[in-house]
Amino acid sequence: MAGSLRSQKLNMTEGPLLGKLIRFTLPVMASGVLQLLFNAADVAVVGKFAGEAAMAAVGSCGALINLIVNLFIGLAVGAGVIAAQELGAKRYGEVDKLISTALTASIVGGTLVMIFGVALADPLLRLMDTPEDVLAEAVPYMRAYFCGMPGCLVYNYLAAILRSGGDTKRPLFFLTAAGVVNVALNLIMVLGIGLGAIGVGIATAASQYVAAGLTLLYMSRTKTSLRLTGFKVYKQKLIRMITIGLPAGLQGCMFSLSNVIIQSAVNTYPTVTIAGHTAAGNLEGFVYTVMNSVYQAAVTFVGQNVGAGKYGRIKRIALLCSGLVLVLGLVLGLALVLFGDVLLLIYASGENQDLIVQAGVVRLQVIAMTYFLCGLMEVGCGIMRGMGKAMQPMIVSLLGSCVFRIIWVFTVCPLFPGQIIALYVSYPISWLVTGGTHYLFCVHFYKKLIRKKSEQETPAVSAPQAAEV
Numbered sequence: 001m002a003g004s005l006r007s008q009k010l011n012m013t014e015g016p017l018l019g020k021l022i023r024f025t026l027p028v029m030a031s032g033v034l035q036l037l038f039n040a041a042d043v044a045v046v047g048k049f050a051g052e053a054a055m056a057a058v059g060s061c062g063a064l065i066n067l068i069v070n071l072f073i074g075l076a077v078g079a080g081v082i083a084a085q086e087l088g089a090k091r092y093g094e095v096d097k098l099i100s101t102a103l104t105a106s107i108v109g110g111t112l113v114m115i116f117g118v119a120l121a122d123p124l125l126r127l128m129d130t131p132e133d134v135l136a137e138a139v140p141y142m143r144a145y146f147c148g149m150p151g152c153l154v155y156n157y158l159a160a161i162l163r164s165g166g167d168t169k170r171p172l173f174f175l176t177a178a179g180v181v182n183v184a185l186n187l188i189m190v191l192g193i194g195l196g197a198i199g200v201g202i203a204t205a206a207s208q209y210v211a212a213g214l215t216l217l218y219m220s221r222t223k224t225s226l227r228l229t230g231f232k233v234y235k236q237k238l239i240r241m242i243t244i245g246l247p248a249g250l251q252g253c254m255f256s257l258s259n260v261i262i263q264s265a266v267n268t269y270p271t272v273t274i275a276g277h278t279a280a281g282n283l284e285g286f287v288y289t290v291m292n293s294v295y296q297a298a299v300t301f302v303g304q305n306v307g308a309g310k311y312g313r314i315k316r317i318a319l320l321c322s323g324l325v326l327v328l329g330l331v332l333g334l335a336l337v338l339f340g341d342v343l344l345l346i347y348a349s350g351e352n353q354d355l356i357v358q359a360g361v362v363r364l365q366v367i368a369m370t371y372f373l374c375g376l377m378e379v380g381c382g383i384m385r386g387m388g389k390a391m392q393p394m395i396v397s398l399l400g401s402c403v404f405r406i407i408w409v410f411t412v413c414p415l416f417p418g419q420i421i422a423l424y425v426s427y428p429i430s431w432l433v434t435g436g437t438h439y440l441f442c443v444h445f446y447k448k449l450i451r452k453k454s455e456q457e458t459p460a461v462s463a464p465q466a467a468e469v
Helices: 018-049 052-088 092-127 132-146 149-164 169-192 197-221 235-266 271-307 312-346 353-386 391-411 426-468
Strands: none
Touching: 018 149, 018 169, 018 271, 018 312, 052 092, 052 132, 052 149, 052 235, 052 271, 052 353, 092 132, 092 149, 092 235, 132 197, 149 169, 149 197, 149 271, 169 197, 235 271, 235 353, 235 391, 271 312, 271 353, 312 353, 312 426, 353 391, 353 426, 391 426
């Protein structure tokens, strides 16, 4: 394949960084917001037209869905890191093998997740102490949602590889089309047919297949180095994907597990509190998605420069990404605190509207204002992943966030019965502890890379003298 066809949209290994980081993050940010709009549209439509029980049903499924899906989504992280390093090293034949392996793994993994979710939706939701009035809507919604898992994983795996090559716009275009389909079907299913929560689940599943289909169509026809050439599984690529991606997936699962436990604690409160918690969580999700785009930039830019052997650029990438996520987190978090009561009205309706808004505001005042800590934690994790480190960020996140939050729920929260704010305080504390530890490890691994490069270069200078002797 001609060299011109191998060119990347962004040259991440040479030249100034800030402009390229911004060009990378903006489409990823928009893509993430669109993905979040899938769930936000679900919540808004059912909240306005199907009642608070249906709204709570959609919200109560979120943590559980993430718990099941994140293990397989983690492999997409592995695919993205490997693609970035191989592209940085200009090993394009290895990229072809990776794409083929990633596609096959996403189809198989998505099918397994679909079967698991459909079969166990009812017992898992009951295990979370989901109220009966919410359960009647939550079970069919969750089953419909999981029917879209093969499409969800195919899109996420292939989009991660496209972004690693610097192409952040096409995943956005594909997701935009899927988002339009999702919103249209939401209105048809709920307003036109009157299906309630299951209707928005069907709409979301269908939109996942639209995004996956468009991505497959493009990658099967493109003339670049990111062309899909088959469905073969290459053992070495699969092992590397699992080695890097499985810890990321387990980390996501552990976060989701802690959120499931927190959701179970929230489910002991009145339905209006659950609905307010759900609405506020959706608003915060937009801030997280914006900050997560900087995390993805950190993974990709660090990965490509590690592959190219340009370790000196990693420090500047880390500083720029940390600064970007700090500013974004502070500005957007403050906006949610100032305008949260107005924004929450998008989700709330009916005679309990004011109570739902009040419950949501309580969460925003604690979590949204400190959300920048979560962004810094994510960037620190992304820097390590870009350097090819998988186990360390998983272990730190497991102990600093997940285990900490679970212990908090069972020890601190009972000391403040009926005060849900005691539950929310655990978030910023865990972000601070975990993020600080991530950055200490980043400094440690960066120094090791610099030492390694220095040791590799020294023999190259002394080799001619040794030959003469």
